[in-house]
Amino acid sequence: xxxxxxxxxxxxxxxxxxxxxxxxxxxxxxxxxxxxxxxxxxxxxxxxxxxxxxxxxxxxxxxxxxxxxxxxxxxxxxxxxxxxxxxxxxxxxxxxxxxxxxxx
Amino acid sequence: xxxxxxxxxxxxxxxxxxxxxxxxxxxxxxxxxxxxxxxxxxxxxxxxxxxxxxxxxxxxxxxxxxxxxxxxxxxxxxxxxxxxxxxxxxxxxxxxxxxxxxxxxxxxxxxxxxxxxxxxxxxxxxxxxxxxxxxxxxxxxxxxxxxxxxxxxxxxxxxxxxxxxxxxxxxxxxxxxxxxxxxxxxxxxxxxxxxxxxxxxxxxxxxxxxxxxxxxxxxxxxxxxxxxxxxxxxxxxxxxxxxxxxxxxxxxxxxxxxxxxxxxxxxxxxxxxxxxxxxxxxxxxxxxxxxxxxxxxxxxxxxxxxxxxxxxxxxxxxxxxxxxxxxxxxxxxxxxxxxxxxxxxxxxxxxxxxxxxxxxxxxxxxxxxxxxxxxxxxxxxxxxxxxxxxxxxxxxxxxxxxxxxxxxxxxxxxxxxxxxxxxxxxxxxxxxxxxxxxxxxxxxxxxxxxxxxxxxxxxxxxxxxxxxxxxxxxxxxxxxxxxxxxxxxxxxxxxxxxxxxxxxxxxxxxxxxxxxxxxxxxxxxxxxxxxxxxxxxxxxxxxxxxxxxxxx
Numbered sequence: 285x286x287x288x289x290x291x292x293x294x295x296x297x298x299x300x301x302x303x304x305x306x307x308x309x310x311x312x313x314x315x316x317x318x319x320x321x322x323x324x325x326x327x328x329x330x331x332x333x334x335x336x337x338x339x340x341x342x343x344x345x346x347x348x349x350x351x352x353x354x355x356x357x358x359x360x361x362x363x364x365x366x367x368x369x370x371x372x373x374x375x376x377x378x379x380x381x382x383x384x385x386x387x388x
Numbered sequence: 389x390x391x392x393x394x395x396x397x398x399x400x401x402x403x404x405x406x407x408x409x410x411x412x413x414x415x416x417x418x419x420x421x422x423x424x425x426x427x428x429x430x431x432x433x434x435x436x437x438x439x440x441x442x443x444x445x446x447x448x449x450x451x452x453x454x455x456x457x458x459x460x461x462x463x464x465x466x467x468x469x470x471x472x473x474x475x476x477x478x479x480x481x482x483x484x485x486x487x488x489x490x491x492x493x494x495x496x497x498x499x500x501x502x503x504x505x506x507x508x509x510x511x512x513x514x515x516x517x518x519x520x521x522x523x524x525x526x527x528x529x530x531x532x533x534x535x536x537x538x539x540x541x542x543x544x545x546x547x548x549x550x551x552x553x554x555x556x557x558x559x560x561x562x563x564x565x566x567x568x569x570x571x572x573x574x575x576x577x578x579x580x581x582x583x584x585x586x587x588x589x590x591x592x593x594x595x596x597x598x599x600x601x602x603x604x605x606x607x608x609x610x611x612x613x614x615x616x617x618x619x620x621x622x623x624x625x626x627x628x629x630x631x632x633x634x635x636x637x638x639x640x641x642x643x644x645x646x647x648x649x650x651x652x653x654x655x656x657x658x659x660x661x662x663x664x665x666x667x668x669x670x671x672x673x674x675x676x677x678x679x680x681x682x683x684x685x686x687x688x689x690x691x692x693x694x695x696x697x698x699x700x701x702x703x704x705x706x707x708x709x710x711x712x713x714x715x716x717x718x719x720x721x722x723x724x725x726x727x728x729x730x731x732x733x734x735x736x737x738x739x740x741x742x743x744x745x746x747x748x749x750x751x752x753x754x755x756x757x758x759x760x761x762x763x764x765x766x767x768x769x770x771x772x773x774x775x776x777x778x779x780x781x782x783x784x785x786x787x788x789x790x791x792x793x794x795x796x797x798x799x800x801x802x803x804x805x806x807x808x809x810x811x812x813x814x815x816x817x818x819x820x821x822x823x824x825x826x827x828x829x830x831x832x833x834x835x836x837x838x839x840x841x842x843x844x845x846x847x848x849x850x851x852x853x854x855x856x857x858x859x860x861x862x863x864x865x866x867x868x869x870x871x872x873x874x875x876x877x878x879x880x881x882x883x884x885x886x887x888x889x890x891x892x893x894x895x896x897x898x899x900x901x902x903x904x905x906x907x908x909x910x911x912x913x914x915x916x917x918x919x920x921x922x923x924x925x926x927x928x929x930x931x932x933x934x935x936x937x938x939x940x
Contacts, residue, residue, distance in 0.1 A: 300415070300486050302440040341417045344435060362861055364800060367809075368437055372801035374729045374811045377468055377483070378438045 292329050293320040293358050294336045296346035304368040307336050313343055317369045318357030389452055390535050390679045392500040400497045403504060407431045408490035432503030433489055436804045442481045442489060443506040444496060448516035448534035449477035449755040453746035456753055458499040460738035466492050473731040475795055475846055477515045477755045478506055482802055509550045511541035517559040517566045518756035522718050522764035524710040527577045528584055530560035532677040540614055547621055551628030552636035567757060569601045569877035570594050570849060572638045580607045590620060591642030594843035598879045599639040602647045615665045619658035683750035688715035688767045700775050703786040719763040721778060722785040726822040730796040730814050731759030740781040744774055758795055790827045792818035795846050799839025806839035808856025808863040813837055816893045830900055833914045849873035851915045853880045865892040869926055870918045883930055895930055902929030
């Protein structure tokens with residue numbers, strides 16, 4: 285019996301800034317996980333990751349991360365992914381203090 | 389201090405120019421990430437959780453004020469106004485933008501610094517005793533040898549694609565402050581019949597398979613050092629397990645083949661290599677040694693009387709160490725203010741430390757593997773001025789060697805390899821013991837925290853080691869006890885099941901409480917009490933429920 289597929293988002297780091305970004309359903313890279321496309325189908329996930337990997341001039345090291353549906357969009361399920369949405373805990377640096385607008 | 393020659397300067401500038409082109413080609417889309425990654429790593433540029441990270445080498449931990457000011461300038465101009473000093477005497481910038489990195493490297497080259505070989509499977513930054521040239525217990529300053537090794541290993545054509553990274557540490561003192569027994573090669577200066585030489589230790593290392601290094605040569609004459617080290621790296625370069633990166637470090641090679649066989653192969657290779665060293669290395673070394681001549685120490689009469697009170701007395705007691713001259717001291721500047729990030733210094737603090745070094749302390753600074761900054765030569769009569777300036781900058785915490793002087797790697801707050809956070813645990817432990825006002829009573833106690841099994845935070849050799857792991861999607865902290873990073877090096881033993889982030893500080897508190905109960909007096913350190921009594925009383929304090937169950 286095959287394992288049940290858990291929902292995923294495609295994520296990576298931007299080439300120029302190095303910050304974490306998530307792939308949206310309309311092929312943009314957003315700095316907010318809430319904007320990401322929540323992928324519920326394994327075959328579709330493979331396709332989206334393939335698409336992300338072809339964007340090597342924009343995003344580095346794309347991978348699939350587990351996520352779940354939240355009231356405002358996808359949310360991380362693992363603490364590592366949660367940290368990537370916020371920034372470090374020792375300083376108010378990174379996404380937790382930057383005014384984050386969706387961008388391509 | 390060593391000043392770059394025209395050759396060094398040309399080499400470093402040339403590398404920056406090359407990297408500038410490589411970055412441009414990457415941004416233009418002419419290099420893929422697969423092509424670019426090894427190039428950026430050769431120049432110390434990592435990609436972490438939130439941003440790039442630039443790791444800059446501080447060879448053998450030595451800086452002058454101009455270099456420290458430049459590190460501050462780089463932090464302000466291209467980063468977020470601070471830098472993180474690491475356990476291998478490097479500084480890391482956590483927020484550079486890719487396009488800015490060539491400018492950062494040029495700014496480093498302006499002061500004779502670089503980020504070359506701070507990553508990749510090469511010979512890394514050569515580290516040394518942070519009290520080198522100043523320590524009262526030293527045979528000789530080990531830094532000329534460290535500089536010779538830096539020059540020899542930089543871009544060494546045979547050693548650019550080693551099986552894995554390779555780390556060398558040097559000490560000139562019998563009291564090992566450079567963790568030489570946990571390095572791929574550790575060099576400990578010794579004397580034989582009045583002749584200086586080295587005890588050569590090989591195959592030490594922490595990480596997932598911690599090992600204490602083994603002595604491969606009791607006494608190696610100084611003139612044989614470079615060919616002998618070359619022979620070791622050369623033998624390992626062929627034998628090292630390239631098939632499995634977890635078995636590739638020399639500690640595994642030594643473990644698998646045995647020290648006798650490695651020694652035989654190294655001696656054989658040494659016999660071949662030795663004749664190729666015509667003496668030019670010794671010529672270069674004598675030039676380097678001349679540059680490490682001690683400063684012109686001025687004679688100082690006495691420690692001036694002050695009205696600075698108990699905090700100053702406490703700082704003198706804890707942060708000031710014996711210098712080889714009675715009228716001078718070594719000042720350790722703690723980057724471990726309670727609740728702050730271990731090893732971080734703001735640009736302002738870096739500038740203050742640079743100013744103090746320039747004005748009062750012969751223009752020298754050191755970075756310790758314990759993530760503090762050292763003023764190695766301080767005339768006794770300027771201690772009050774230095775203390776006041778440090779206090780005003782928030783870096784006069786009197787806690788060197790105490791429970792809040794914690795080594796912590798960046799952990800999952802920054803590092804892509806981490807399995808849990810380290811920094812908040814260090815902050816919470818330091819804050820808690822500051823509240824308890826117990827740390828001076830507790831005395832010498834080294835807590836070292838790593839956020840993953842790779843052990844950048846040296847947890848294996850902490851008196852109390854803490855290893856952060858991911859247990860089923862939750863941060864979990866495993867405690868080891870009885871580690872030792874000095875000449876009596878030992879790997880700590882795992883105490884038992886790990887603790888959650890909420891439980892770890894109370895667990896450490898129970899552990900320390902048990903120590904205070906069982907110690908024979910204030911002279912018996914935590915480590916000595918552990919060695920006398922074994923793990924039992926400490927485990928009982930850590931796991932009271934189990935104790936109660938076993939008793940029932």
